[in-house]
Amino acid sequence: MxxxxxxxxxxxxxxxxxxxxxxxxxxxxxxxxxxxxxxxxxxxxxxxxxxxxxxxxxxxxxxxxxxxxxxxxxxxxxxxxxxxxxxxxxxxxxxxxxxxxxxxxxxxxxxxxxxxxxxxxxxxxxxxxxxxxxxxxxxxxxxxxxxxxxxxxxxxxxxxxxxxxxxxxxxAAGHDNTILLMFESFAYRRGIPADADYVFDARILPNPHWDPSLRPLSGRDAGVREYLEKEPDVQLFVQQVSAFLDTWLPRIRQADTTRSYVTVAFGCTGGRHRSVYLAEQMARHARDQGWPDVAVHHRELD
Known part of the structure; x- marks a missing residue:
């Protein structure tokens, strides 16, 4: 390059x-x-x-x-x-x-x-x-x-x-001296993103892949979102990861003023359903918390 x-x-x-x-x-x-x-x-x-x-x-x-x-x-x-x-x-x-x-x-x-x-x-x-x-x-x-x-x-x-x-x-990184938050989804079968700062494994969660009507869709589609939002384990996962990020991401910003971006990665088997849904949910949550620079990247979809 x-x-x-x-x-x-x-x-x-x-x-x-x-x-x-x-x-x-x-x-x-x-x-x-x-x-x-x-x-x-x-x-x-x-x-x-x-x-x-x-x-x-x-x-x-x-x-x-x-x-x-x-x-x-x-x-x-x-x-x-x-x-x-x-x-x-x-x-x-x-x-x-x-x-x-x-x-x-x-x-x-x-x-x-x-x-x-x-x-x-x-x-x-x-x-x-x-x-x-x-x-x-x-x-x-x-x-x-x-x-x-x-x-x-x-x-x-x-x-x-x-x-x-x-x-x-x-x-986006470093704009107005803020940290860019990058939320990324990926498939474990293709490896963990090399530059991920935090990695969360979503393979333990219920998998929409096994529903034939949802298999062609992704975690950005309403049908998959509705499926996952009905699952208590998914909602517990979202709550606990949100609490973790809300606690520690601001401390990164305070402790390292030279850092320009942080990548939070979510992985599942195929990188289409659970990980995509979680990356989208966490990005939305970060924006709601007032983070000015938030981006989403779906490695297996984009």
Whole structure:
């Protein structure tokens, strides 16, 4: 992995942060934007770059509860000459914003392999170009954005899960000097997440997998939630784990001011039902307790 962590997004006088996501098609921009959305960012993809200042002005003037964290995707699909991006960023800066531009890049041979595996069309294929030429043209078009980027993230050697974690820790961890709580579900048959700080084993709990109607679902679905919420052992497990985390997580924050995030992992046999339900429940509980930065990652589903 070759990545330069971006500076933490800074709040503006209006209380807003702005992250601009750009990069090569196939480099993981969509994954990055979706991850930011999961982290509470208000995301707009493929915004015409010349509308950046109007977008920022509209949000900063909105006093009706618009999310404070903003992310905008700008890439080769843009209708305008991206050489003008410095002027558009300056216009945003004049409004009191300090936009952070993050460029996601990938080696050409990796992009070619990804397109071959996914069978997706390149955005510039409509010009009648072979894939290799389309990638080369895209690099040229996006050159002004890459040169201005506050950070360039090389995703050539990252899988989807690693990219999600990188975005999560770089953009949410440490925001306003708070700790990011990451609640993760996993399957024991694929191993315990290497970076988990706390691991709770849910395999002792009743398993929705054995109900044929629930087997295709996940712990995010209503049917599975209802099944588990009827089980006394599940509710006892939730109560005791909640009490444990409520006691010790605040002490971690007090004892280690350099720590940026804590990962709490829940495992079950397949990583689809019990562990997913518990991760979702604990994340909801943490938000109710006032933790400002909470994220959820389901390793076997995402």
């Amino acid at each position: 070759s990545a330069v962590p971006p500076p933490p997004p800074q709040a503006t006088p209006h209380g807003h942060t702005l992250v601009i996501v750009s990069g090569m098609s196939g480099s993981g921009k969509s994954v990055a934007l979706k991850t930011l959305e999961d982290l509470g960012f208000y995301c707009v993809d493929n915004l015409p770059a010349e509308l950046l200042s109007q977008f920022a002005q509209s949000v900063s003037a909105d006093e009706t509860g618009t999310p404070a964290k903003l992310a905008v995707g700008i890439d080769v699909r843009n209708r305008r000459d991206l050489a003008n991006i410095p002027d558009w960023l300056a216009a945003v800066g004049a409004l009191g914003f300090d936009p952070k531009l993050v460029f996601f890049d990938t080696r050409d041979e990796v992009l070619l392999k990804r397109y071959a595996e996914t069978r997706r069309r390149h955005p510039l294929s409509q010009l009648g170009l072979p894939l290799f030429d389309a990638i080369a043209l895209e690099r040229q078009v996006l050159k002004p954005l890459r040169q201005l980027a506050d950070a360039v993230v090389d995703t050539s050697d990252l899988n989807v899960h690693q990219l999600r974690r990188l975005v999560t820790t770089d953009f």
